Amino acid sequence: MKMHEVRTYKSAEHLAREDQLAWKIAEVAADPVAVEAEVAEMIINRVIDNAAVAAASVARRPVASARTQALCHPYAPGATVFGMPAETRVSPEWAAWANGAAVRELDFHDTFLAADYSHPGDNIPPILAVAQHCGLSGADLIRGLATGYEIQVDLVKGICLHEHKIDHIAHLGPSAAAGIGTALDLPVEVVWQAIQQALHVTTTTRQSRKGEISSWKAYAPAFAGKMAVEAVDRVMRGEGAPSPAWEGEDGFIAWLLSGPEAVYHVPLPAKGETKRAILDTYTKEHSAEYQSQALIDLARSMGPKVGDLTRVKSILIETSHHTHFVIGTGANDPQKMDPKASRETLDHSIMYIFAVALEDGDWHHEKSYFAERAQRPSTVALWHKIATAEDPKWTRRYHARDPNEKAFGGRVTITLDDGSEIVDELALADAHPHGARPFVRANYVRKFMTLSDGVLSAGEQRRFLDAAEGLAGLKAGELGQLTFAVDPEKLGAPRPHGICDWK
Helix, strand or coil, X not given: CEEEEEECCCCCCCCCHHHCHHHHHHHHHHCCCCCCHHHXXXXXXXXXXXXXXXXXXXXXXXXXXXXXXXXXXXXXXXXCCCECCCXXXXXXXXXHHHHHHHHHCCCCCCEEECCCEECHHXXXXXXXXXXXXXXXXXXXXXXXXXXXXXXXXXXXXXXXCHHHCECCHHHHHHHHHHHHHHHCCCCHHHHHHHHHHHHHXXXXXXXXXXXXXXXHHHHHHHHHHHHHHHHHHHHHCCCCCCCCCCCCCCCHHHHHCCCCXXXXXXXXXXXXXXXXXXXXXXXXXXCCCHHHHHHHHHHHHHHHHHCCHHHEEEEEEEECHHHHHHHCHHHCCXXXXXXXXXXXXXXXXXXXXXXXXXXXXXXXXXXXXXXXXXXXXXXXXXXXXXXXXXXXXXXXHHHCCCCCCCCCCEEEEEEECCCCEEEEEECCCCXXXXXXXXXXXXXXXXXXXHHHECCECHHHHHHHHHHHHCHHHCCCCCHHHCCCECCHHHCCCCCCCCCCCCC
């Protein structure tokens, strides 16, 4: 890997395009390196993982709304939409929108955390949609996805967005544009401009994940994917972008990040170096914010030690800065303690999540969020006894570069009514690559079968898995197999009309 210094330049200073971060990313995208077998296998795992969580969310209102919007834009050859027959095609940017929302709705797919955080699987819907529409092969798609993952992970390693309250989709737009560029074998010049456009139009605030969290949490990455498709399309037609997007005097770093004096360091593969970043990422066993994964596992093991939960006087979770201030009591969001909060808000409340996991000894992607579950008196009482605190040790481990040191868990002290304490800690979720039970292909398949049970027919489950596991061998024009069809009655109740289907 080569480390690149990135800073602001005044307009009077000349910054050659070859020295701009967007150009350097575009060079990585255009570098025709082979994809290693280990990387290709993990890409297949994540295609399966995305489909699993999309199947589980296909009838939920935000997903149905996005799908209905996409179906207003039929197109040939077009791209597929989760839940619809493979023959139903829409324009690729709208497929990216609908499928991106389905993948993101349950907050249940893969993650990467470093200087910032991300869900790199959000790259799959837009890159796949373009690949389907353009009649690409499985090998083309694998190359594009390897780039999408690489660029997003590298940006997350080098540039922190959340400290400036910028949403992490500002890293996703550029990475998806780069991945599309790789899949289509576009010239460096085209990918360079598309990356800059994508950054410019996907920079939004973190209010989408603060306070009363709404369905936009799922829509935000879908929007970034849609914008990436549109950016590539415009640039292919000869249009340009704000440039230099990161380094400009009135650009991203100067006014939205740490200011004109800031210097960032972004690692990127050197010319000829393979793209392996997907191997640094990890998926979720539980449908909740990633920082809660290890704590759910910890709650499951601590519950039997406590026994009678009515004896709990207080619970303190000592954890990283991010966990404390984003999903803990350090956020100072009263909504995180509200039994009537939205699913999206509860997903970002480690206090609620730990209480339910402690009571149930498990976590379920639907049942754990039911309104009657959140409002259960015993749960509310336990939930409101939980507080979080930042521990510098866990913050340091959260940001550690050494994979043997990096951790996303915490230490929990449960104080009982007699003053006795039960204390335990867990650094990594069981399913993490360095955890107690790392996810392998069989786990991804099991997750797909579990989440799609009762949604897809047995035949459709098997057909999709056969196509996904054979991704590398899919020929040009065969990527339409990477979707699933659902019986219409399982797609949810009819939704209110919008503008595109006005009646």
